[in-house]
Amino acid sequence: MNIQEKIAGFFPEASFEEGEILRIDIPAEKLHELAQKLRDEFGYDYLVTIVGMDWTDSLGCIYYLMNTADKSQISFKAATADREHPALDSVADLWKIAVILEREVYDFFGIIFVNNPDMRRLFLNIDWVGYPLRKDYDENPELNPVTTESERQSDETYVWKREDGKLVKHVERVFQDDDFVVNIGPQHPATHGVLRFRTALDGEIIKKIDVYMGYIHRGVEKLCENLQYPQTLHFMDRLDYFSAHNYHHGLCLCIEKAMGIEAPRRAQVIRVIMDELSRIASHCLFIGTYCMDLGATTMLFYTLRVREQILDIMERTCGARMTFNYSCIGGLMADIHPDFVKDVKELLAICPKNVAEYNKLFTGNVITKGRLEGVGVLTHDDAISYGITGPSGRASGWACDVRKTHPYSIYPELKFEQVVRTEGDSMARFKNRMDEIQQSVDIINQLIDNIPEGEYCAKVPKIIKLPEGHWFQIVEGCRGLFGVYIESKGGNQPYRLKLVTPCLNLASVVDHITRGDKIADLITIGGSLDYIVPDIDR
Amino acid sequence: MEMKKVTTKSMPYEDWKDNEYIESLVQELRDSGTNIIVGSLDTLINWGRSNSLWPLTFATSCCGIEFVSLGAARFDMARFGWEVARSSPRQADFMMVAGTIVNRMAPVFRRLYDQLAEPKYVIACGSCAISGGPFRKSYHVAKGIEDLVPVDVFVPGCPPRPEAMIYGIMQLSRKVKVEKFFGGVNRQENRKEYLAAHPVEENK
Numbered sequence: 001m002n003i004q005e006k007i008a009g010f011f012p013e014a015s016f017e018e019g020e021i022l023r024i025d026i027p028a029e030k031l032h033e034l035a036q037k038l039r040d041e042f043g044y045d046y047l048v049t050i051v052g053m054d055w056t057d058s059l060g061c062i063y064y065l066m067n068t069a070d071k072s073q074i075s076f077k078a079a080t081a082d083r084e085h086p087a088l089d090s091v092a093d094l095w096k097i098a099v100i101l102e103r104e105v106y107d108f109f110g111i112i113f114v115n116n117p118d119m120r121r122l123f124l125n126i127d128w129v130g131y132p133l134r135k136d137y138d139e140n141p142e143l144n145p146v147t148t149e150s151e152r153q154s155d156e157t158y159v160w161k162r163e164d165g166k167l168v169k170h171v172e173r174v175f176q177d178d179d180f181v182v183n184i185g186p187q188h189p190a191t192h193g194v195l196r197f198r199t200a201l202d203g204e205i206i207k208k209i210d211v212y213m214g215y216i217h218r219g220v221e222k223l224c225e226n227l228q229y230p231q232t233l234h235f236m237d238r239l240d241y242f243s244a245h246n247y248h249h250g251l252c253l254c255i256e257k258a259m260g261i262e263a264p265r266r267a268q269v270i271r272v273i274m275d276e277l278s279r280i281a282s283h284c285l286f287i288g289t290y291c292m293d294l295g296a297t298t299m300l301f302y303t304l305r306v307r308e309q310i311l312d313i314m315e316r317t318c319g320a321r322m323t324f325n326y327s328c329i330g331g332l333m334a335d336i337h338p339d340f341v342k343d344v345k346e347l348l349a350i351c352p353k354n355v356a357e358y359n360k361l362f363t364g365n366v367i368t369k370g371r372l373e374g375v376g377v378l379t380h381d382d383a384i385s386y387g388i389t390g391p392s393g394r395a396s397g398w399a400c401d402v403r404k405t406h407p408y409s410i411y412p413e414l415k416f417e418q419v420v421r422t423e424g425d426s427m428a429r430f431k432n433r434m435d436e437i438q439q440s441v442d443i444i445n446q447l448i449d450n451i452p453e454g455e456y457c458a459k460v461p462k463i464i465k466l467p468e469g470h471w472f473q474i475v476e477g478c479r480g481l482f483g484v485y486i487e488s489k490g491g492n493q494p495y496r497l498k499l500v501t502p503c504l505n506l507a508s509v510v511d512h513i514t515r516g517d518k519i520a521d522l523i524t525i526g527g528s529l530d531y532i533v534p535d536i537d538r
Numbered sequence: 539m540e541m542k543k544v545t546t547k548s549m550p551y552e553d554w555k556d557n558e559y560i561e562s563l564v565q566e567l568r569d570s571g572t573n574i575i576v577g578s579l580d581t582l583i584n585w586g587r588s589n590s591l592w593p594l595t596f597a598t599s600c601c602g603i604e605f606v607s608l609g610a611a612r613f614d615m616a617r618f619g620w621e622v623a624r625s626s627p628r629q630a631d632f633m634m635v636a637g638t639i640v641n642r643m644a645p646v647f648r649r650l651y652d653q654l655a656e657p658k659y660v661i662a663c664g665s666c667a668i669s670g671g672p673f674r675k676s677y678h679v680a681k682g683i684e685d686l687v688p689v690d691v692f693v694p695g696c697p698p699r700p701e702a703m704i705y706g707i708m709q710l711s712r713k714v715k716v717e718k719f720f721g722g723v724n725r726q727e728n729r730k731e732y733l734a735a736h737p738v739e740e741n742k
């Protein structure tokens with residue numbers, strides 16, 4: 001009996017939509033029950049994302065789940081027709097990351113999640129008028145002007161409960177009255193961008209952190225709805241700007257899947273090489289800035305040396321140092337530079353030496369060990385519940401590398417092993433990235449001599465239109481799982497384009513893993529998670 | 539009398555792209571008249587200031603990463619005396635606005651500007667800071683920082699190359715050189731007027 005029949009047995013009212021990922025359409029009242037069944041009986045222990053949707057006649061959510069044991073994916077959808085007071089049941093008791101994901105949906109669509117312990121807005125001001133991702137949102141800038149007036153702050157949060165069939169709003173407090181709250185950020189050198197932590201302290205011990213996001217929320221998802229598919233690609237460079245190639249790759253794959261085309265082999269190989277080069281550059285910058293945060297300022301100069309070399313390679317081929325915009329639908333924008341292979345080989349030759357040098361300079365150092373080992377431990381189960389992917393998740397013993405679990409492009413042909421550690425502390429996260437530099441070098445080594453000849457871009461129509469439908473694609477960014485959900489009503493613009501970014505999860509776990517640690521460790525822990533703030537806020 | 543050629547170290551005057559602008563500033567400086575002692579003092583102080591402009595570490599997004607590259611060995615802004623990036627606005631001379639400013643950030647940004655000690659300067663770095671850039675049509679992005687603070691130098695690009703940033707900061711140090719430290723001619727911002735139009739928010 002397959003899973004669809006089993007679920008149909010439990011929930012006769014559910015309907016199904018088959019596809020690459022099975023979608024269950026469930027009435028809103030049964031949402032929580034179904035979610036619980038999927039998690040407890042079918043092993044879907046990882047909530048990949050919640051996609052808020054406005055179908056104009058109804059508002060709703062699509063939940064994407066993954067079973068970490070057999071890697072299967074499933075999704076379910078629940079909707080409500082009430083536009084005045086839309087409400088769905090929360091799944092925050094099942095997956096810890098749901099607290100934040102539901103807050104995001106509330107912020108964008110105004111859907112209230114009943115029993116979510118923290119139903120505040122996430123990215124927008126408390127007094128923001130309207131819900132921007134709704135189709136009938138009023139964009140008039142006078143309603144929500146850019147002002148220099150400080151935004152209203154509040155310690156209140158809300159919990160909605162169903163009591164006697166009615167929705168009741170309870171007011172709770174984020175901090176207790178006698179909490180001593182220190183504000184860190186948004187302008188702080190160690191938060192790696194404009195992230196703000198409201199930190200409740202007991203002496204030097206962290207009691208609670210309220211992560212306050214949205215200082216660089218640029219509304220990319222809404223912007224994409226009014227752009228043609230090739231235009232949406234440009235934003236992928238500007239979310240996690242270190243994973244620019246990887247994110248491009250993800251969105252291209254998703255659109256190509258929808259169009260039913262495949263990039264030529266040459267393009268696929270080059271894309272993978274670019275992805276891995278980005279990974280090396282990204283991890284190098286991580287090591288540099290992280291060591292700098294911890295006081296080892298000179299490391300930045302060592303690691304940026306390699307990064308500059310990679311940027312030179314990219315620049316020769318893509319014409320830019322950061323916003324490459326290289327992959328396009330159907331392949332690549334342009335062919336590689338004639339010197340590409342030679343340059344990459346030079347890089348590959350020096351990389352292992354450099355890693356050895358970093359290890360000598362930093363990793364073995366007593367102070368490093370003292371500050372990193374055993375600090376900010378994230379357990380395996382929490383990593384899954386919070387959806388912490390990438391090197392950070394793999395430091396907690398969760399083998400979550402999308403390149404292995406859901407291989408795409410030419411990754412199945414490549415020989416490499418996931419870098420997994422089980423300690424779950426900052427040191428493991430740090431070392432994982434060191435090892436992944438080496439791993440990427442090995443991957444590129446397998447490819448660089450075998451770039452096949454041929455076209456670098458498939459023939460695609462001038463105007464790219466997608467048929468009606470929806471598609472979901474995941475790839476491995478430099479910091480974890482990156483996903484794209486596209487829903488199309490036909491035409492050349494997406495009806496909804498949702499970006500699933502790893503850094504949102506990384507930032508929301510900060511509160512959990514810093515509790516009980518010293519405030520100085522906040523820098524160590526936050527740095528080792530390596531979030532990129534525009535990637536959190538989108 | 540020949541026009542004074544304002545330039546910075548190792549950059550020939552003829553290589554600058556917009557000398558007319560700086561010449562107009564020199565003219566203005568000359569027209570305002572000054573006595574010789576104060577004038578020489580000005581030159582001395584400005585020579586010192588223009589060679590040790592300290593930036594505030596302020597990076598909200600992508601452009602900020604290029605600013606990091608600027609600090610590293612390859613582009614090495616220490617050559618020009620700008621490497622002392624301060625994390626506190628109280629210790630910085632200018633603010634390199636590298637990145638998008640969104641609605642929620644705008645008040646924070648304005649406060650940082652207000653906290654900079656006089657004389658202070660702003661460089662709008664990247665198309666986001668100049669106009670909103672690729673995000674101009676968004677519901678949550680400020681369409682250029684000029685609405686929020688006065689800007690001295692604009693550096694276009696998305697992101698601007700580190701060389702462009704160097705050029706931008708050099709322009710700023712040129713501007714500093716033609717300023718009257720005592721008396722405040724040639725400040726783009728006339729502080730009184732500006733503050734009247736953009737009042738500092740009272741603590742509520």
Ligand code: SF4
Nearest residue numbers: 600601664665666696
């Ligand atoms: S100008 Fe371009 S690179 Fe700079 S912050 Fe804006 S989008 Fe990013």
